[in-house]
Amino acid sequence: xxxxxxxxxxVTGLLGNAPVLRLPLASAAGLVxxxxxxxxxxxxPFDNSAMDGYAVRAEDVVEAPVTLPVADDIPAxxxxxxxxxxxxxxxxxxxxxLPPGADAVVMVEHTDAGVTDVRIFRTAVPGAHIRRLGExxxxxxVALSAGTVLxxxxxxxxxxxxxxxxxxxxxxxxxxxxxxxxxxxxxNPLRHGQIYESNSIMLASxxxxxxxxxxxxxxxxxxxxxxxxxxxxxxxxxxxxxxSGGVSAGAYEVVKDALTGQGVxxxxxxxxxxxxxxxxxxxxxxxxxxxxNPVSVLVSFEAFLRPALxxxxxxxxVDRQKVRARLTESMTSPAGRRQFRRGFYTHxxxxxxxxxxxxxxxxxxxxxxxxxxxxxxxxxxxxxxxAKGDEVDVLLL
Numbered sequence: 214x215x216x217x218x219x220x221x222x223x224v225t226g227l228l229g230n231a232p233v234l235r236l237p238l239a240s241a242a243g244l245v246x247x248x249x250x251x252x253x254x255x256x257x258p259f260d261n262s263a264m265d266g267y268a269v270r271a272e273d274v275v276e277a278p279v280t281l282p283v284a285d286d287i288p289a290x291x292x293x294x295x296x297x298x299x300x301x302x303x304x305x306x307x308x309x310x311l312p313p314g315a316d317a318v319v320m321v322e323h324t325d326a327g328v329t330d331v332r333i334f335r336t337a338v339p340g341a342h343i344r345r346l347g348e349x350x351x352x353x354x355v356a357l358s359a360g361t362v363l364x365x366x367x368x369x370x371x372x373x374x375x376x377x378x379x380x381x382x383x384x385x386x387x388x389x390x391x392x393x394x395x396x397x398x399x400x401n402p403l404r405h406g407q408i409y410e411s412n413s414i415m416l417a418s419x420x421x422x423x424x425x426x427x428x429x430x431x432x433x434x435x436x437x438x439x440x441x442x443x444x445x446x447x448x449x450x451x452x453x454x455x456x457s458g459g460v461s462a463g464a465y466e467v468v469k470d471a472l473t474g475q476g477v478x479x480x481x482x483x484x485x486x487x488x489x490x491x492x493x494x495x496x497x498x499x500x501x502x503x504x505x506n507p508v509s510v511l512v513s514f515e516a517f518l519r520p521a522l523x524x525x526x527x528x529x530x531v532d533r534q535k536v537r538a539r540l541t542e543s544m545t546s547p548a549g550r551r552q553f554r555r556g557f558y559t560h561x562x563x564x565x566x567x568x569x570x571x572x573x574x575x576x577x578x579x580x581x582x583x584x585x586x587x588x589x590x591x592x593x594x595x596x597x598x599x600a601k602g603d604e605v606d607v608l609l610l
Contacts, residue, residue, distance in 0.1 A: 214483040216594075217516060217551050224492050224517045227499045228453065228525040231382040238371055241363050243424045244381040245527030252356040253375030255347035260311040262287075264342045267302040267324060267331055268315035271339045278334045283327060287312065302331050311343060318342035350374060360529050382527035386426045388451040389416045390444060392458040392467050393505060396432035411580070412457040412510050416503075419514050420455075423522050435459065435467040448498045455518065458505030460489045468502050477502065483594060485552045486577035487513040506577035512553045515589065515608070533589075533608040536560075541570035543600050546592040555579075555586035558607050569607050586610065 233247040262268065273281060284301040287294060289308040297303055297314035305311070305318060317337035325332040350356055356374045361367055363379065371379055396410040397403055410432045417427040428451065433443050440459075448454065459468035460479060469479050469491070477493035477500050487509040491502035501521075503513045520531040538558055546552040554575060560567035569590055573582025589608040592599060599605060 214481045214488075214549075217482055217484050220480065220482045220490055220492070221517050221520060224501055225521040225524050227492055227494070227501070228385070228521050231385055231452070231525045231527070233380050234383050235378045235380050237378050238368050238376065241379050241381050242365075242368060244363055244384065246357055246359055246361045246363060246367075247380045247382050247527060248359050249355045250357050250371065250376060250379060252350045252352050252354055255352040256349040256373055257344045257346060260346050261344050262305045262307055262309050262311060262318045262342060263344050264318055264320045265307050266305060266318050266320045266322075266342065267333065268297055268305045268312055268318055269302050269333070269337060270297065270299060270315060271317040271337050271341070273300055273302075274317075274319065274333050274335075274337050277336045278332060280330055280332050282330050285312070286328075302333070304328070304331070316340065316343075360527060362528065382525070384424050384426055385452040385522060385525060386428070386450065387420050387453045387455055387522075388428050388430065388444070388447055389413050389420065390430045390433060390454065390456045391416075392433045392435065392440065392456060394434045394436075394465070398431055411507055412503075412505065415507065415511060416455060416457065416514065419511070419519070420522065423519065424526065425522055433467070435465040437467060437471045440467050440471045445496065448496050451498060453522075454495065454498055454500045455503065456500070457503045457510050460491050460502045460504055462489070472500065472502070476500075483550045484512075484516065485547055485550045485575060487516065487553075488550075490517070504577070507580040508555075508583060509577040511583060512577075512589070515610075516553070533610065536567065536607050536609060537604050538567045538569035538607045540590075540599060540601055540603050540605055541568055543598070544571060544590070544592065545598045546596055548597045549594055551594050552590075552592040554590040554592070555582050556588045556590040556607065557586055558588040558609060566604060567607075569605065 281302040283304050285303040287303050287305045287309040289306050294310045294312050297312040303312050316339045319337050323335040391410050391413040395407050397407045399409050413429045413431045417429050420427040433440050456468045459466045475495050479491040481488050482490045489504045503510050523531040555572045556569045558569045572586045573579040591606045
C-alpha cells in the first residue's frame, strides 16, 4: 500500500498549474491572481476632504468662534478648483478635492452651516479631516500580489486603481463520471438490486464549490467499450477526468479494466475509507479514479482532489483548518491505515481545545451520517484505538 501523503503528492503533481488568462473584474471573483498588478493611480489620487464641512487655513480659525465669508462651493467630482484665499472658507463635501491654500477641514457639525458666511465654533489643526494623496496606495507600486484570492475587497481595490481586468489562474474544467450497471438516475423507478446514482452529484457540487467547472456523465454501465465510447470524445475539452467506481479488485471493475495499460496506475492507499485509488494520464489528460462508495468518494475528494485543484488554481492555502479536540467516546482504527471518520466538533468559549464525537460508524456506505458531520476525525496509521477524553486531530469542514 502507498501512503495517503504520497498519493496526494502524485495527484497534485499530475495537475500542475492552471493556465493564466485575463478576465474582467466582474468575472474574476474567487479566482487567484497569477501575477502582481500595479496601481495605475494613487489612492487617494489627490488631497481630498474626509468630511462634509469647510476648507480653511488653520491659522484663520485659531481664535474660534470666528465668522468667515464662503468664497466657493466644492462638491465631489468638481475638477476646476480655485485657490483658497486667506481669511475665507470654501464649503466642501466628502471626497471633494482640497483647494490649494487650505490645510484643514472643519466639520459642518462644528459650524452654523452657512452658505454666504459661516460661523465656525471650533479651532482646527493643520491636516484635520484631510485624506492625503497616496496615503492608501502609491501609483506604480504593487496593489495586489500574485497568489491573492480575489474577494470583494480585492476586486474593489483593483477597480479603484484603474484596472478593468486581471490575470488569473483559469478555473479547471473537470469531467465527472460515475460508473456501475447497478446505478439508476432519479426519478426512474428502481428494480431489485439497483440503487440511485449520487456520486456524480456530490463530486460535481464539491468541484464547483472551488470555482471549477464540472461536466457530468452519469451511470456508465460496466462495459469497457461503452465506457471508452462515452468518455474519450469528451477528453479534448477538459483539464481533468474524475471517475467513481470500478477500481477495486473484483470482477466488472470497468474503470480499472478500461484504463490499465493506458497510462493510469491503480493502487491501494493506506486509508479508511477510500483505499482503492488510481491516477495517471489517458490520452494526455490527467485522470483521478475514486472508489464507488459515497463516503469514500467524499473522503477521497477531501484528501486528494480538493488540495490538488486548489493548488493548481494558485491557492496558497489548500488544506482544511486542523484543530485538536477531545473525544466524547472511544474509537478504533485499522492498524497501518489513516482513518477518516465523520464527526461533530464543538468549541466552547474559554476552552483550550474543543470536543468531538463521531457521527455514524466507519462504513463507507453510511452517507446520512456525513450530513450530520462538520468535521473529519483523523486517526494516524500508527494508532489502532483511542479512548474517551483523548485528543485527536480534526479537519473542519
